[in-house]
Amino acid sequence: xxxxAQPEDQVNVAEGNPxxxxxxxxxxxxxxxxxxxxxxxRGLQFLLKYITGDNLVKGSYGFEAEFNKSQTSFHLKKPxxxxxxxxxxxxxxxxxxxxxxxxxxxLGTSLAVNP
Amino acid sequence: xxxVTQNPRYLITVTGKKLTVTCSQNMNHEYMSWYRQDPGLGxxxxxxxMNVEVIDKGDxxxxxxxxxxxxxxFPLILESPSPNQTSLYFCASSFNRxxxxxxxxSGTRLTVV
Numbered sequence: 001x002x003x004x005a006q007p008e009d010q011v012n013v014a015e016g017n018p019x020x021x022x023x024x025x026x027x028x029x030x031x032x033x034x035x036x037x038x039x040x041x042r043g044l045q046f047l048l049k050y051i052t053g054d055n056l057v058k059g060s061y062g063f064e065a066e067f068n069k070s071q072t073s074f075h076l077k078k079p080x081x082x083x084x085x086x087x088x089x090x091x092x093x094x095x096x097x098x099x100x101x102x103x104x105x106x107l108g109t110s111l112a113v114n115p
Numbered sequence: 116x117x118x119v120t121q122n123p124r125y126l127i128t129v130t131g132k133k134l135t136v137t138c139s140q141n142m143n144h145e146y147m148s149w150y151r152q153d154p155g156l157g158x159x160x161x162x163x164x165m166n167v168e169v170i171d172k173g174d175x176x177x178x179x180x181x182x183x184x185x186x187x188x189f190p191l192i193l194e195s196p197s198p199n200q201t202s203l204y205f206c207a208s209s210f211n212r213x214x215x216x217x218x219x220x221s222g223t224r225l226t227v228v
Contacts, residue, residue, distance in 0.1 A: 032215065034215055036217075041221070041222075042221055042222070043119070043205055043207075043219030043220050043221045043222055044158075044205070044207075044217070044219045045219070046216040046217060046218075049215060049216065090157075090158070092215075094215060101212065101213075102148075102160055102163065102173065103215060103217075105157045105158040106157065107155070107156075107157040108157060
């Protein structure tokens with residue numbers, strides 16, 4: 001079955017420290033992988049995607065993600081966290097079969113950056 | 116400004132009273148979709164539309180209707196709302212189905228009592 005797992009409900013990090021939000025996936029074929037962020041009382045915003053090419057993908061707001069095929073992971077990273085990065089982060093993978101090819105979403109990880 | 120606009124932001128209604136949540140985008144996007152977001156269940160797709168008059172069911176379409184008579188608008192209709200439809204709803208759009216950089220609306224928090 002196609003799925004996305006975000007193993008941590010919450011991640012806490014001090015401002016200025018590096019952050020990692022984890023994501024693993026299960027899908028047949030080559031995965032299309034995505035990260036979105038949801039700030040309080042807002043809709044989701046697209047951060048970055050991996051389709052093909054370099055395993056390290058750079059996105060908005062200084063975030064990057066590393067695709068690891070052998071570990072079926074797509075962890076989101078940032079070298080130095082800001083308090084304003086505190087939000088809910090969603091990983092998603094594109095469905096590899098069917099007509100819809102919709103995104104399959106993880107349940108989200110709440111990131112808290114402490115000053 | 117390029118955006119997806121949903122209205123209303125908040126809505127409290129009673130069981131059985133028909134309601135419509137509007138969604139409009141100004142980016143000439145072909146693909147539009149409705150999601151509901153519930154704690155512990157994440158985002159679930161209700162309906163999606165690949166273009167005008169082209170509509171398909173998502174994962175949880177029961178109890179909902181949509182229409183796509185114009186490219187920019189994709190309203191969500193609850194003919195007879197029930198308490199289990201209390202949720203946070205999001206409309207999203209993208210250039211086409213293969214472009215997954217969705218633009219989301221700000222959400223509609225619906226409470227059915």
